[in-house]
Amino acid sequence: MSARVALGCVALGYAVLQAATGGLRVPLDLDEAVYASQFSGGTPRIPFAVHRSLGEGLLAAPVTSWTSDVTLIRVYFAVLSAALLLLAFWPWSKVLDRAAAPAAAALFAVPWVSLRFGATVLPNMPVALGAVGAAGVLVAGGRRAWIPLLLIITGVGLLRPTDALWLALPLFVAAIVVPGWRWSAAGIAGGLAAGWGVWLVESFVRFDDPITRLRAMQSVNGASGLHFVLPRYLATLSGRESCPPTTVDCGPVGFATAVWCAGGLALVGAGLWAARGETRRALLVCTATAAVFGGAYVVLSDLAVPRYLLPVFALLSLPAGAGLTAILRAARRRRAGQILAAAVLATALVHTGLQLAEADRASDRAKxxxxxxxxxxxxxxxxxxxxxxxxxxxxxxxxxxxxxxxxxxxxxxxxxxxxxxxxxxxxxxxxxxxxxxxxxxxxxxxxxxxxxxxxxxxxxxxxxxxxxxxxxxxxxxxxxxx
Known part of the structure; x- marks a missing residue:
């Protein structure tokens, strides 16, 4: 089976698992209702707050312009997220070996956070897949790569301008440093300027001016300055959808979460160690971009929301997928290694089962x-x-x-x-x-x-x-x- 056929199967499975774990039966929350109303055919537009952007409403417009049926909206976004998953990991099939890109897509699709928020009218999943796609287009190279990079980063900027900044900065540095990628720097800079340009215009039209909007955003987001909320994020990964600053105790870090994080980081390390040449360089770009995203959310805000880390999970899934395939390939060559391969596959199956169960519970709680x-x-x-x-x-x-x-x-x-x-x-x-x-x-x-x-x-x-x-x-x- 070719890598692209395998990617298609992973994308199809992702859409099916979203339905199977109850993601299609969850009613809209407040943020989703606001986004869905922006281009709704029969519902008056609900003016959105300073920290929201226009892009998610545009993304929802093909379905919300003619219906307010929540199930149809969920189905649309489940199909859309599966299609974006396929497109995002597609360029990586040219960079990684045959099995690594589908394995990476599967590793990202399985966690409960991905399953819970794939069919939501929220910008985090499209941003995560946009980050994977942008990094893939850059490292795949070519002088025309600046065109899709311009489009992808503009789209991310329309969805979440700050996320477009965390995405563009490491990719721009990489494009400048690597001679064969320098044509792409123009597309990255142009996409960032386009996304932020819409935000600036909107700030003048709806919120007096950008400075006033930023001050209002600060009053919404709470305490300024630097924070360290990694322990709170780790606690939410056990199934909690948010941990606001007012919450004293976000709960313990579950054993399954600890194993998930430790195992994932081990696979990332294995992938970086096993890769060579241009493949290692591509995976290092992914890892650096994930670090910028993660650092921004861990130290610049005291609000812990696991869906904010979807870009981190998506980007790290690529070296993790490369590490998983490298371990299995090396294990096939030795008899003792076959036991290791069986243990790794069994662990992956247990992890998948736990994540599916947690996604189902999260959907039930949200419903x-x-x-x-x-x-x-x-x-x-x-x-x-x-x-x-x-x-x-x-x-x-x-x-x-x-x-x-x-x-x-x-x-x-x-x-x-x-x-x-x-x-x-x-x-x-x-x-x-x-x-x-x-x-x-x-x-x-x-x-x-x-x-x-x-x-x-x-x-x-x-x-x-x-x-x-x-x-x-x-x-x-x-x-x-x-």
Whole structure:
């Protein structure tokens, strides 16, 4: 079997495993609802906060422009992530030996983080695969490599501008240092400029100016300065989706996580040691880029979210895949080595089983945590609410997206402008004068004027209240009748 056919099988298996571990049945979270609404055909656009970018909404547009069905959105992203996996590792089949590129793709596809976030409307998986693809295009060489590099890094910049910076810096240095790669430096620099150029324009249009936006981002992200959150990240790899700075204890580092990390680093070392010549140089570029990504997230933020490390896992999977194939190839030559090869394969199978089980548990936890807004949207649908409506309070973006309602402008870090999302009499009256029926998600009955109807929602969660149908606002310039 050729490397490219094997890569295709890995990509197909990745899509199937996302479905098998429950990734397609998880409702949208707040961030996903905001991204999905940006180019939705029937849902008002939910203004996004300073730390989000336009790219994920564009990536979702082919499906969100005609449907808000969450299952179809999940299927689209599962197929998209599998296709991007194939494209990202494809250039590496020219650099590594026949089995290493498919092995690397499989090593990246199996961990629960990859399975849980492959079908999500979040930018981390496309960024991770973009990083693998960009590094592969660079090390594969050729004078025309600058064109795909320009496109890939522009795309990463549209998704996450800071990630485009962590990707471009080591690749640009490598392109300058290696004579045969210098044509690619122009594509890397151009892609970075294009991605950040969109961010700068957007900053002037929506957030006053880039400096104001950066200050607002700082207020959202919390403490400034340097941090060391590697222990918190290691704790989250046991199945926790985040560990915010306010969490005192993120939990212990599980035994399986310790074995996973130690075994992965051992495979990376074996791959770098066994590689020679241009292959070793290519793998060193991967490892250096992974180190830049990992260092940025470990020391520049005190928030530990395992999906942020997907680019690190993706890039390190390449030397790890090379190490795995080198060990198995060397073991075949000796009788004692065959026992080692069997032990390595057995360990890989056990690891795969543990990761699949953890991915299934993570999907179940996410589904339970995000089921209430779906039930709330169904309860509003039963009362005929949809279209001319607005939602304030917790879960507002998810409910608004499902019912085609307006959601508040949550431009985090902008002080008074953030207050448009608060449940106040002024905000409710402003929405009702626009002819919108208002739904409030709150812990207790709102102390607001007017009759508010309590809406029964299945499941545990906050309470949902609905305003009466407002009178239609009079047109500003009524047409006189004869």
């Amino acid at each position: 339970a945590a995000l089921s209430w807004p779906v039930e709330a949207a169904d309860a509003l649908a039963a009362r005929g609410v949809g279209g001319d409506c607005a939602v304030l309070g917790g879960f507002a973006p998810q409910i608004a997206f499902l019912r085609r309602c307006h959601a508040p402008d949550m431009r985090d870090g902008f002080g008074a402008r953030d207050m448009s999302a608060a449940i106040t009499a002024a905000n409710v009256e402003r929405l009702r004068t626009r002819g919108l029926r208002v739904a409030l998600v709150t812990a207790r009955r709102p102390a607001l004027p007017g009759p508010w109807q309590a809406v029964t929602v299945v499941g545990d969660g906050p309470r949902l209240y609905l305003s009466p149908s407002p009178a239609r606002p009079a047109p500003e310039h009524p047409v006189s009748r004869p």
